[in-house]
Each structure stands twice: as C-alpha cells, then as structure tokens.
Amino acid sequence: MSIGNVWPSPAAQTALRPITASNVEIVGGFWAERQLINRRSTILHGFEQLQQSGSLGNLRLAAGGQGQYQAEADSGGTTLPFLDSDVYKWLEAVGWELGRGHDPALAAAADEAIAVVAAAQRPDGYINSFVQVVRGGAPYRDLAWGHEFYCVGHLTQAAVAWHRSLGDDRLLAIAVAACDHIDREFGPSGRPGVDGHPCIEMALVELTRVTGDKRYLRLAERMLSLRGHGLIGPGRFGPEYWQDHEPVNVAQTVAGHAVRQLYLDCGAVDVAVESGDRELLAAVRRRWSDLMATKTYLTGGMGSRHRDEAFGDAYELPPDRAYTETCAAIASVMLAWRLLLATGDSGYADAIERAMFNGVLSGISLTGDEFFYTNPLQRRTHRAGRPGDAERAPWYACACCPPNLMRLLSSWHQFLATSDAAGVQIHQYANATIRADLAVGTVELEVQTGYPWQGQVTVRVVQSPEEPWVLSLRLPQWSRSPQTQPVALYTQRWQAGDTVVLDLDLSIRVTEPDRRVDAVRGCVALERGPLVYCVESADIPGGTQLEDLKFDSEREPVELARPDIAPSVTGISLPVIDAGGGGHLEAGAIPYFAWANRKVDAMRVWIPR
Amino acid sequence: MSIGNVWPSPAAQTALRPITASNVEIVGGFWAERQLINRRSTILHGFEQLQQSGSLGNLRLAAGGQGQYQAEADSGGTTLPFLDSDVYKWLEAVGWELGRGHDPALAAAADEAIAVVAAAQRPDGYINSFVQVVRGGAPYRDLAWGHEFYCVGHLTQAAVAWHRSLGDDRLLAIAVAACDHIDREFGPSGRPGVDGHPCIEMALVELTRVTGDKRYLRLAERMLSLRGHGLIGPGRFGPEYWQDHEPVNVAQTVAGHAVRQLYLDCGAVDVAVESGDRELLAAVRRRWSDLMATKTYLTGGMGSRHRDEAFGDAYELPPDRAYTETCAAIASVMLAWRLLLATGDSGYADAIERAMFNGVLSGISLTGDEFFYTNPLQRRTHRAGRPGDAERAPWYACACCPPNLMRLLSSWHQFLATSDAAGVQIHQYANATIRADLAVGTVELEVQTGYPWQGQVTVRVVQSPEEPWVLSLRLPQWSRSPQTQPVALYTQRWQAGDTVVLDLDLSIRVTEPDRRVDAVRGCVALERGPLVYCVESADIPGGTQLEDLKFDSEREPVELARPDIAPSVTGISLPVIDAGGGGHLEAGAIPYFAWANRKVDAMRVWIPR
Incomplete structure (x- = not known):
C-alpha cells in the first residue's frame, strides 16, 4: 500500500481524506497519455x-x-x-x-x-x-x-x-x-x-x-x-x-x-x-x-x-x-x-x-x-530585429x-478523488479505477470518459458495501449556473454494476473578461469544457496578420477536429473579420495547452471583438 | 559668447544650426518657471x-x-x-x-x-x-x-x-x-x-x-x-x-x-x-x-x-x-x-x-x-496589503x-530655435528672446505667448537686416490636418516692430488609441495643445473608484481652471459614468506632468469608454 503526497495525520482537521495512492489509477485517455x-x-x-x-x-x-561548480545563470554573473x-x-x-x-x-x-x-x-x-x-x-x-x-x-x-x-x-x-x-x-x-x-x-x-x-x-x-x-x-x-x-x-x-x-x-x-x-x-x-x-x-x-x-x-x-x-x-x-x-x-x-x-x-x-x-x-507577430523570444x-x-x-x-x-465518512468524492474526470476504504466497507469504482474532449462521464460501481454511501461528483463551475449546487450527490445502497452518468455541456463558450481587467478590455476568449483556446498564426488565413483579426460576433464559432495537433483534439473554427481589409474569414483555435508545438509566430487567447 | 550642447562643426552635414546658447533666453511663462x-x-x-x-x-x-564606498542599490547585493x-x-x-x-x-x-x-x-x-x-x-x-x-x-x-x-x-x-x-x-x-x-x-x-x-x-x-x-x-x-x-x-x-x-x-x-x-x-x-x-x-x-x-x-x-x-x-x-x-x-x-x-x-x-x-x-486604487509603490x-x-x-x-x-542660410526656425514656444546671426545680418526676435495654456504665439521682430529672410514657425502636429504643411513660412523684408501671430487651436481632443495597442483598447485619452491629461483619484466624485469610471461620450469635456494645482493650470472637467452604479458624474483631469503632486491614490491617462 502506498499513500500519497499530502497525507494528513488521523487527528488533522480536514473535511476530506486523500485516497491511498495505490488505490487510484488512471487507465486511459487524456491524462493516461500525459502520465x-x-x-x-x-x-x-x-x-x-x-x-x-x-x-x-x-x-x-x-x-x-573534482571539477567546476555550475551556478551561473548567465554571463552577467x-x-x-x-x-x-x-x-x-x-x-x-x-x-x-x-x-x-x-x-x-x-x-x-x-x-x-x-x-x-x-x-x-x-x-x-x-x-x-x-x-x-x-x-x-x-x-x-x-x-x-x-x-x-x-x-x-x-x-x-x-x-x-x-x-x-x-x-x-x-x-x-x-x-x-x-x-x-x-x-x-x-x-x-x-x-x-x-x-x-x-x-x-x-x-x-x-x-x-x-x-x-x-x-x-x-x-x-x-x-x-x-x-x-x-x-x-x-x-x-x-x-x-x-x-x-x-x-x-x-x-x-x-x-x-x-x-x-x-x-x-x-x-x-x-x-x-x-x-x-x-x-x-x-x-x-x-x-x-x-x-x-x-x-x-x-x-x-x-x-x-x-x-x-x-x-x-x-x-x-x-x-x-x-x-x-x-x-x-x-x-x-x-x-x-x-x-x-x-x-x-x-x-x-x-x-x-x-x-x-x-x-x-x-x-x-x-x-x-x-x-x-x-x-x-x-505573443505578437515577429518583426525584424526581434528574435523569437518565446520558444520552448x-x-x-x-x-x-x-x-x-x-x-x-x-x-x-x-x-482525482477523496473520501470522507459519508462516501467518495470524484473531483477530476479521467478514465480511472478508484478504490476507497470507507467506514462501511470498501468501494471500488470505474470511471469512463472521453474528457476533456467529450462531456459524458460514466461512473460504474465495481464493488460496494451493503450500507448506503454517498457518491459525490463535482459539477465544474463552467458547466453550471450560479444557482446550481457545485456537486451532484448520489446517496443510495449501491450494487456492483450500478452506474451514474454525468453529461457535461461542452458547448463553446465566448467569455467576456471582468471589466476591471484593463489589459483585455474589448476582447473575448473561447473556452470549451475545462479548456481555454488560443489562436496561433499558423491557423489564420494566408495574407492576414493575427493582430488584424477581430472576432465576428455575428457568426457562431464551431467545433473542428484537429488531428494535426494530436489525436482526439477538438479545435474551434472561429469567425473573424480582418481589420486589415480582408473581409469575413475563418481562423482556427486550438487548446491553449497545445500552443507552440508547431512552428508558429503569433498567438493570442483574448481576441478583440 | 557661449555656445550650446550639440554644436556641429562648420563642415558637418546638418540642415539646421543651433543658435548660440547665450543668444536665446526664456524670459517668462511656463518654461521660465521650470528653469x-x-x-x-x-x-x-x-x-x-x-x-x-x-x-x-x-x-x-x-x-x-578614507571611508566606505557606496554602491549598494539594495540589501540584495x-x-x-x-x-x-x-x-x-x-x-x-x-x-x-x-x-x-x-x-x-x-x-x-x-x-x-x-x-x-x-x-x-x-x-x-x-x-x-x-x-x-x-x-x-x-x-x-x-x-x-x-x-x-x-x-x-x-x-x-x-x-x-x-x-x-x-x-x-x-x-x-x-x-x-x-x-x-x-x-x-x-x-x-x-x-x-x-x-x-x-x-x-x-x-x-x-x-x-x-x-x-x-x-x-x-x-x-x-x-x-x-x-x-x-x-x-x-x-x-x-x-x-x-x-x-x-x-x-x-x-x-x-x-x-x-x-x-x-x-x-x-x-x-x-x-x-x-x-x-x-x-x-x-x-x-x-x-x-x-x-x-x-x-x-x-x-x-x-x-x-x-x-x-x-x-x-x-x-x-x-x-x-x-x-x-x-x-x-x-x-x-x-x-x-x-x-x-x-x-x-x-x-x-x-x-x-x-x-x-x-x-x-x-x-x-x-x-x-x-x-x-x-x-x-x-496607477490602480490602493488595496490592503499593497504598499504605495509609486510615490515620488x-x-x-x-x-x-x-x-x-x-x-x-x-x-x-x-x-527653442535654430537657423539656416535662409532664416530662423522657431520650434518650441515660450516667452523668449532669440538672436541669430544670419548671413544677411543679425536678427533679433521676441516671442510672447501664454503657451501651453493659451494658443496665441506672437513673434515680434526687434532687429532685422535689410535683406529678406525666412521666419519659420512650427505648426504642431496636433494642431493641423495631415494635409497642412508642418511649418508656417514668412518670407519678407522685415522691419523692427513687425509681428507675426500664430493662433493654435487648443480645443480639448478626445484621442483614440491605435487599434493595435492591445493594452488600451476601448479607451480614450484627453489632450489639449501639447498636454496629455490624466484623472487622479483626488478629482473624482466621493464614493466612486477610478476603476469604475467610464468616459461618457454623449457629453463634452470642458475646460476648468485649476489654480489648486498651480497658477495658470487649465484642467478639464470630464463627463463620466459610474459603472459601479452611480450614474452620470463629472471627474477632473489635470495635465499628466502634474500628477502625484498631491496625496492621491489612483491615476489614469486612458479612460474606458
């Protein structure tokens, strides 16, 4: 049995307890690949x-x-x-x-x-x-x-x-x-x-x-x-x-x-x-x-x-x-x-x-x-005299x-998950197996999802004690109205094979900044599910410059598969207007985390309206 | 005779020559006070x-x-x-x-x-x-x-x-x-x-x-x-x-x-x-x-x-x-x-x-x-935990x-001025006497103006040679249309007592930024003559916060004497809307150069529309 990073002592005053590290495994999908x-x-x-x-x-x-100590960050000493x-x-x-x-x-x-x-x-x-x-x-x-x-x-x-x-x-x-x-x-x-x-x-x-x-x-x-x-x-x-x-x-x-x-x-x-x-x-x-x-x-x-x-x-x-x-x-x-x-x-x-x-x-x-x-x-479009200063x-x-x-x-x-006296809380969604030892007995769960590309999350009970316990699933802040509770609670007597399905709405969101953020006034950003998107110069129409493109709020952004970035990636096709004079065009947006993985020049998350 | 800073040699390839330093004197007004x-x-x-x-x-x-050398900028070494x-x-x-x-x-x-x-x-x-x-x-x-x-x-x-x-x-x-x-x-x-x-x-x-x-x-x-x-x-x-x-x-x-x-x-x-x-x-x-x-x-x-x-x-x-x-x-x-x-x-x-x-x-x-x-x-409104970081x-x-x-x-x-073979060029306006030794003889001029508070500039010829020469007065970029010549040229035989009067339009200008300046998108600035204005928190209605104020483009900003800042200062009364809920109000703007001379908190040049 291996326990995890941050393991409060039994007497510690915490609302939730971490799950024993060896009892959680990410078995496929987005995060499995990253791991x-x-x-x-x-x-x-x-x-x-x-x-x-x-x-x-x-x-x-x-x-x-013997040798030379290495501690110089630069020639400036x-x-x-x-x-x-x-x-x-x-x-x-x-x-x-x-x-x-x-x-x-x-x-x-x-x-x-x-x-x-x-x-x-x-x-x-x-x-x-x-x-x-x-x-x-x-x-x-x-x-x-x-x-x-x-x-x-x-x-x-x-x-x-x-x-x-x-x-x-x-x-x-x-x-x-x-x-x-x-x-x-x-x-x-x-x-x-x-x-x-x-x-x-x-x-x-x-x-x-x-x-x-x-x-x-x-x-x-x-x-x-x-x-x-x-x-x-x-x-x-x-x-x-x-x-x-x-x-x-x-x-x-x-x-x-x-x-x-x-x-x-x-x-x-x-x-x-x-x-x-x-x-x-x-x-x-x-x-x-x-x-x-x-x-x-x-x-x-x-x-x-x-x-x-x-x-x-x-x-x-x-x-x-x-x-x-x-x-x-x-x-x-x-x-x-x-x-x-x-x-x-x-x-x-x-x-x-x-x-x-x-x-x-x-x-x-x-x-x-x-x-x-x-x-x-x-990152702005490269101009003569400025070396590329944002390479990985x-x-x-x-x-x-x-x-x-x-x-x-x-x-x-x-x-991914925690437990407390009443049950199990799933906080992050990934294809995973989760096993938790509750007071009433051992719970084993299997989570299946195409998250973050798809919004359906299926939690299947593999093993459960006879006593009822509470399964708690986080409803992401972006997926719910301010009135909705932040977690979905399922309290029942569970049997192996029971499933709970969460359907999160991954519609593209056009996000306005807080009016007090001076630096992005008059701009919008695109989000889908937990992902923030960005536009790279590699995905804008030839002959245009990223700095000249404005979001065309008369038209809807739509989803677009982007296997060229990585398998499964969902991109966005974004309606834009070329303030440089090129009329109504489409630009591509990709998840921000994937930026600067191609030869690119300019990038931006916030797009002028 | 004293000559000035930057004095090209006689053979140097310059279009204009500086005036002998001792031949120019600022005798009153804005710049005399600063000097x-x-x-x-x-x-x-x-x-x-x-x-x-x-x-x-x-x-x-x-x-x-004997003593300790002083070169430490800070305790960090x-x-x-x-x-x-x-x-x-x-x-x-x-x-x-x-x-x-x-x-x-x-x-x-x-x-x-x-x-x-x-x-x-x-x-x-x-x-x-x-x-x-x-x-x-x-x-x-x-x-x-x-x-x-x-x-x-x-x-x-x-x-x-x-x-x-x-x-x-x-x-x-x-x-x-x-x-x-x-x-x-x-x-x-x-x-x-x-x-x-x-x-x-x-x-x-x-x-x-x-x-x-x-x-x-x-x-x-x-x-x-x-x-x-x-x-x-x-x-x-x-x-x-x-x-x-x-x-x-x-x-x-x-x-x-x-x-x-x-x-x-x-x-x-x-x-x-x-x-x-x-x-x-x-x-x-x-x-x-x-x-x-x-x-x-x-x-x-x-x-x-x-x-x-x-x-x-x-x-x-x-x-x-x-x-x-x-x-x-x-x-x-x-x-x-x-x-x-x-x-x-x-x-x-x-x-x-x-x-x-x-x-x-x-x-x-x-x-x-x-x-x-x-x-x-x-400068943003001070918040708890942040020491004032922009004091003089x-x-x-x-x-x-x-x-x-x-x-x-x-x-x-x-x-202030230069000369060339043809005459004298006045570039900056101040109450001044200017004496230039042209090829045709010595020219002596007297400039009178309330600049930058007033737009009238009077140039009086005190002494002139008999031959004609050219008096050139800069027409500030902010005062003219793109089609207008950047200088006013007066070529004539001058006599002592001749005057030329320039009337510069000091109407308040509401300036839009270049659309490529991301950081001030959706904002305007106020200018009057050569002066850029700013709003300090000391000049906004009680109970409002500078970050909540927007420029009300339905109403006109108007001039307002501001002797509280310094004698002669022309300020601006600026129509604003309180996005925090306070309705239509007036804020004061003062010349940017005069900011942070009172106890103030926040300041801004660019005001959201």
Whole structure:
C-alpha cells in the first residue's frame, strides 16, 4: 500500500481524506497519455539534463569530487544557489513513478542520484552543494537569498515520496538529518530564521506525518510565526517579495513573488490542519478568494510581473507580459488541493482543473521534452530585429519548472478523488479505477470518459458495501449556473454494476473578461469544457496578420477536429473579420495547452471583438 | 559668447544650426518657471543628495580619502558601478546654469565637486571611482557592465558644457586625459572594446568639436562599427539589451534597453553628420520612425518593460506597467534634437514637445525636489496589503534620472530655435528672446505667448537686416490636418516692430488609441495643445473608484481652471459614468506632468469608454 503526497495525520482537521495512492489509477485517455509521456520521456530527459547542466555534478563536488561548480545563470554573473532542489524534485517524481510500477532504467538513474546525495551530506547532517563547494561550508549565512531551507524542503518532499510510495527510506535518513541540523540551530531554543523562499514549511509538516516526530511541525509553526515581521530584510524588491511584510495569519491578499506566496500558503494550510489553527486556515482562504477574483488568469496562471516574478496589482493581468510561471500554476494546484482537503469546498477542485488543463500543461511540449518557464496569453507577430523570444526550451539555467512538472504529473492520479465518512468524492474526470476504504466497507469504482474532449462521464460501481454511501461528483463551475449546487450527490445502497452518468455541456463558450481587467478590455476568449483556446498564426488565413483579426460576433464559432495537433483534439473554427481589409474569414483555435508545438509566430487567447 | 550642447562643426552635414546658447533666453511663462525652480531648488537639492548618497564621497575615496564606498542599490547585493556619472551630469547642469547667470552658491558647490574629480583622476588619466576603490584599479575588465566609458562620456559632456558655457577648462583637461587613456587602449591600433551602456560616442564627437582633435571622432566611429557583432556577449538579457545584436547602420528597429538605444543613436547621428555618413543617418531615422509609430507612449515615454528596462515589442504599450524611465524620455529629446538639426524635419520638434511637456516633466515634482524614475500612465486604487509603490522620491539609489533632468532643464532654452542660410526656425514656444546671426545680418526676435495654456504665439521682430529672410514657425502636429504643411513660412523684408501671430487651436481632443495597442483598447485619452491629461483619484466624485469610471461620450469635456494645482493650470472637467452604479458624474483631469503632486491614490491617462 502506498499513500500519497499530502497525507494528513488521523487527528488533522480536514473535511476530506486523500485516497491511498495505490488505490487510484488512471487507465486511459487524456491524462493516461500525459502520465505515460512523463514516465517514458520527460523524466529520463530530466536525468540527462540534470547531468548536462551540472546540477547532479554540483552534488558530486560536495561529496568530494573534482571539477567546476555550475551556478551561473548567465554571463552577467547571476548566481543560482538552489540547483540542488532540481535533483530533489526529479527524485520525488521518480519515487511516485516507481510506486506506479517498476522501471529498471528509472530505478537505476534514481539509485545513482540518491547515492550522490548521500555522499554529499556532511556527517553533521548539513547538505547544500552551493554552500559546501562555493561558500566555504559555513551554513545559514544568507537565509534571504541562499535557499538552504528551500533545498532541504525539496529533499524532504522527495524523501517522503520514496517512503510512502516504496517504503524506501534512503532519502528519508538524509532528510531527517538535514532537518535536524536546521532544527538544532533554528528550533525553539535556537536563533530565529526563515528562508527567503518558503517550501520547507510544508515539507516539515509531512516529515512529522511520516516520522511521528512533532519537532518538525513545531519548527514549521515557528517559521510561519516568525515571518511577516521584517526578519528577512527588504531585499531588492521589498519585504512583500518574500511575504515578510505582514504576518501569515494576518495578510489579506497574496503579494510579492507568486511561487513563494503559494508555497508559503501550502505550508500554512498543512500547519493549520495539524494544529487546528482555524485563524491561519481562514487567512489562507481569504487570500485564495482574493487571488481567484483579482489576480488569476483565465488559464489559471498567476504572476503578472517579469521583474520580480510577482502577482502584481489586482486586475493587473496583461496577456502579453503575463509571467505566469509554470511553477506558480503548479503551486496553485498544490495549494488548492490542500484547501480542498481542509474544507471540502469543490471550488478548489475547479481551480485545480483550470490550472492543470491550461496554465500547467502549457509548460510542457506535447512530446514531453521541451518546456516553458513563462506562459503568456499573447505573443505578437515577429518583426525584424526581434528574435523569437518565446520558444520552448529543453532545459533552463534556472530549471525549477521542468522537474516540478514531472513530480506533479507522476502524482496526478492522487488528485482525482477523496473520501470522507459519508462516501467518495470524484473531483477530476479521467478514465480511472478508484478504490476507497470507507467506514462501511470498501468501494471500488470505474470511471469512463472521453474528457476533456467529450462531456459524458460514466461512473460504474465495481464493488460496494451493503450500507448506503454517498457518491459525490463535482459539477465544474463552467458547466453550471450560479444557482446550481457545485456537486451532484448520489446517496443510495449501491450494487456492483450500478452506474451514474454525468453529461457535461461542452458547448463553446465566448467569455467576456471582468471589466476591471484593463489589459483585455474589448476582447473575448473561447473556452470549451475545462479548456481555454488560443489562436496561433499558423491557423489564420494566408495574407492576414493575427493582430488584424477581430472576432465576428455575428457568426457562431464551431467545433473542428484537429488531428494535426494530436489525436482526439477538438479545435474551434472561429469567425473573424480582418481589420486589415480582408473581409469575413475563418481562423482556427486550438487548446491553449497545445500552443507552440508547431512552428508558429503569433498567438493570442483574448481576441478583440 | 557661449555656445550650446550639440554644436556641429562648420563642415558637418546638418540642415539646421543651433543658435548660440547665450543668444536665446526664456524670459517668462511656463518654461521660465521650470528653469527657475531647477536653478533655485533642484540643482542645490541635487548637490545635497550627491553628498548624502555617497556619490561625491566615492570620488573622494578614489582621491585617497578614507571611508566606505557606496554602491549598494539594495540589501540584495546589487552593485551600481556608475554613480560617478551622476556627479558629472550634475556638473553639466551647473555649467549651463552658470552660463545663464552667475550664482555664488552654485559656483562654490561646483568648485568643490570639480576639485574632487580632479583629485580622483590618476596621473595616467584614468578615472572611475568604482574600479579604483572597489575593484583594485585594473581598468576595463568588465566593459559589458562596468560603465567605465559611460562615466567618461558623462564627464566629457560636463567638460564640454563648462568649456562652451563659461570658457572654464578645468573639467576639459580631466576629460581629455580620460578619453586619451581610453584611446590608447581602444583606439585604432588598440583592442576592440565597446561599453555595455552607450554614451561616450556622442561625447567623443563633441570633444572633437571642442578640441579639433579628430582622434575622438575616429574612436567614436570605431566603437559604433564594432557594435552589433556580439563583442559584448549575451549578458543576462541577450545581446539586444545593449544593441549588440545587429550593426548600428543596419538595425531596422530600436531594441533592448531604451536609454542605451537612444544614447547610442545620439552618438550615431553625431558621427553621421560629422563624417557625412548618410547610411548611418538613414538607419537612425528609420529606427526613429518605427519607434514613433509602434513603441512610443502618448506621453512621449518609451520603454515598456520593467525587467530589462526595454522597449518591448511593437504596440506593447501597457499603461500600468509602463516603465517609461525619465531618462528615456530625456534621451528621446536629445536624439530628436540631433535629428532635427541633421534633417530640418519639424516632426522631430513635435516629438521633443510631446516628450518635454509630458513624459519628461512628469519625472520631477512641481516643487522640483522629488522625482519619478518610472512614469506609468496608470496607477490602480490602493488595496490592503499593497504598499504605495509609486510615490515620488527625493533621490534614488540608482539616481540617473534626477541630474539628467537638471542638465536638460538648464539647457532647455537651447532647444527653442535654430537657423539656416535662409532664416530662423522657431520650434518650441515660450516667452523668449532669440538672436541669430544670419548671413544677411543679425536678427533679433521676441516671442510672447501664454503657451501651453493659451494658443496665441506672437513673434515680434526687434532687429532685422535689410535683406529678406525666412521666419519659420512650427505648426504642431496636433494642431493641423495631415494635409497642412508642418511649418508656417514668412518670407519678407522685415522691419523692427513687425509681428507675426500664430493662433493654435487648443480645443480639448478626445484621442483614440491605435487599434493595435492591445493594452488600451476601448479607451480614450484627453489632450489639449501639447498636454496629455490624466484623472487622479483626488478629482473624482466621493464614493466612486477610478476603476469604475467610464468616459461618457454623449457629453463634452470642458475646460476648468485649476489654480489648486498651480497658477495658470487649465484642467478639464470630464463627463463620466459610474459603472459601479452611480450614474452620470463629472471627474477632473489635470495635465499628466502634474500628477502625484498631491496625496492621491489612483491615476489614469486612458479612460474606458
């Protein structure tokens, strides 16, 4: 039995419980294919890149190897001290992946990486290749920018995955020693210290869940309570950048660096449910509501500013300069999942769906070996003198996003369903088998669907206890009127062979923006089911330019099969008017997640009316 | 007799010649007040700030003083190696200012600064306090980021100002030695080298003009021809950032860091007119045309991106995240002036007017002692959790803009008029006396106007030769139809007392954006004469929020005196509809340059229809 990422302790105050990871399997369709590409292509590609880029080599140097440390982001001298974390995130992905089924090549690669990590750790438990190799080994001298706790956080998440998924505790021993090293210096009787980049907080809570040792939870609580009082310093972007401007249980809105805020709030929810801290949970929920209402792109992307990778102001949502880092979309899924467990509010599952199908998946190519760090909603037609600045890349100097995608996709089945005392909740639709151990007995379900291309979802009961229980199916926010309940509840005595069929309306939706979003005033976007669509220059009539096309609201957009993009893809044929003088024409729209997989030039999600 | 900034040699290929600086004086009205505030307040404030911030102290350290070098932009460790240049720009301002009239306090402050600069210079001519104090004294090791030539460029511009304005050659001796030091290492027989930040190119041309020594012009030519071939390296933002991606005489569009591109093109025009390089001049003109058509804000501001202070793509002109650095607007004036002299095309004077009245002046408070580094066209209503991020500041860690404003305002009278073989051209309207020595004899003119508040401009001939000559008055682009000639030409035998009266129509204009500017689609802006207007939250009806107000196109905006902002200011009363539910209301608009001089919250130039 393997349990999943985020596994609240039995006493934790959550509305829902995750399903044991090995009890959920995606067996076909859209997400099965994405998980297969991740397993067969992306993760192995990642191992090659970790070797080529030097991230793994850096840890070898810390273990006593000879060579040049790799930490230069560019010739301008920007140094990246956090590259170890990419190795850890990749290891986490392999941990979940091997839990889904053995693979000799993956296992061998992971064994090699784990051995390097083990060798890099000092006898006192400290591990950070940058400090050990480049900074002379004196730890915790630059908590603001050094990412030392952050790296240990990712190490710990990987260790938890290997423990839960495989019962393999090689990494857990390393993580425990590393966290103990931090706890000795920064624990209750130690000096105050928080990392400029949150991450370790949620990892520490999970470490308590795994080990039963409450010191780690206490350390996470301490770090959360120390934050927001100016301890980190203003830095170059002000204390907001690392959420040090207001206490975590007070701040009303998200602020600063998007990934930092979202990782921080993940840790806050984890602490809140374990400690029963309702005030802390309420603060995160308030911030999330405001974030959804004012700072989230249609794609679920977050973070409007390039300069400091920050959220920006409310309604500051430029499509062209959207930063919308892949990691921020991933972090929003991590946070929404925690809030879903804590509260049972299916709105969080709506947010997960929107982010996964759009802002997360756009970060990885259809072939699984090229990535986007930023995910804008518009790219303009190339002009002379401007190099193409939005091509997918096989890796990045700052490579946080690719292994983050890997670990999310390899654990994605864990996000499909939950259970509670009354029954089973299905949040995300995919061809899957789900088994849940309820108080009344074991439930086994089979979900069949062509989602997201088709709207019919059939849930078949394979096994059921005799007592009645509640099957709860999320009705996606886009599929229902504001008056409709967000979930369909089916309460009955179930028998094997019973089926429930959900028919979601996948009519094309022409979406108007909130009037306060200045940057897309006068535009519309196309959506179908959970998918946001975009128009690429490859799909517009010859002789026209994307910037000249307007949506022709006198005519209806219609569905159009797009096997040229990938099998099963449903595109949209979009009526447009050429403001450049070409009259009434048709353009093609494809799902946003699939953009930039052909030779294209311009792209836009929001189309002028 | 003092001659001005940018003084082409007699053989230079220019259509127009500048007027001897001491022959133009602004004697009253709008610009006289701005020059007076600059002289009485801003420049003295600048000297205090140069002392407090350590910029002057850094040079003292280079001269052997004891103390801590000041170069930290923030606690994140960003180091600024170019702070010497702020001292030089301030000295340039004082040079022009003392040329307009003696002032003991200014002269004493300048004497002090000049003595420090002289003492800082090494016997071999090298001068750069950062390299001398912080980097161990080895010069030219980091041309990409070190700004060593850039600082010498500003030193040389100051030296030229003191020579031309006052015949004082203390700085000139320092500049010549510094340029000779560079020429020895990077001259025709030396190694190739260009600075990551252009500036020295235009200064070297002026140094040839002052000294007659063509080595400096040759060095500038060499630097221009070396640029665009990847010599500087990609840096952290790519070779576009410092215009090293395409040769200067080839690149079709502006690209990268706005101030770098504009300073570079200033040098290119200076070289082109001295060398008769028509191809180079044509390349700059092409870039300028494209810049005006696709990358210039309504305010004349330039540079859309915060991350790398770059232009951004064509039509990428977000009002909220407009970077529009004050220095970029100033640099556009410097470049447009050179192009105006080179070509005689009054369109360049139109651009100067737009930039000066809007994007430049917005960079300095009405009191003259607070500044904006960036000049956005929109600021949203403050929300909890977001600190006010757009307040004027008395100085900046990176303080390039304030002394740049000082030197421009102190030499602004030089930009009013030019002459050629046929007569006198008046480009900018202000109460002024203008004296020009034409081939036919000396002309003396008096201009009287309430510009920009009133549209009548009266030019009175005070003295004229007997032969006929041509008086040319620019008809601002905003005041005429596309069919109208851009200048009014008056050719006659003039007698003292003759007057010409221009009546410019200052009706309020409701301006639609170019349809390709996505960020302000569906909005309008208000203009009157050369002024762009904005609405601040202080001028909207109580209980409404700026984001909820729409322009009511059914009613007419009307003029409204705004003595509360400053004497003479004409504001606009603007009909609006409260989309928040408040019905038909009136809001006040004031000239954009005057924004953020009261306690305000939100501001916007572009108003939704």
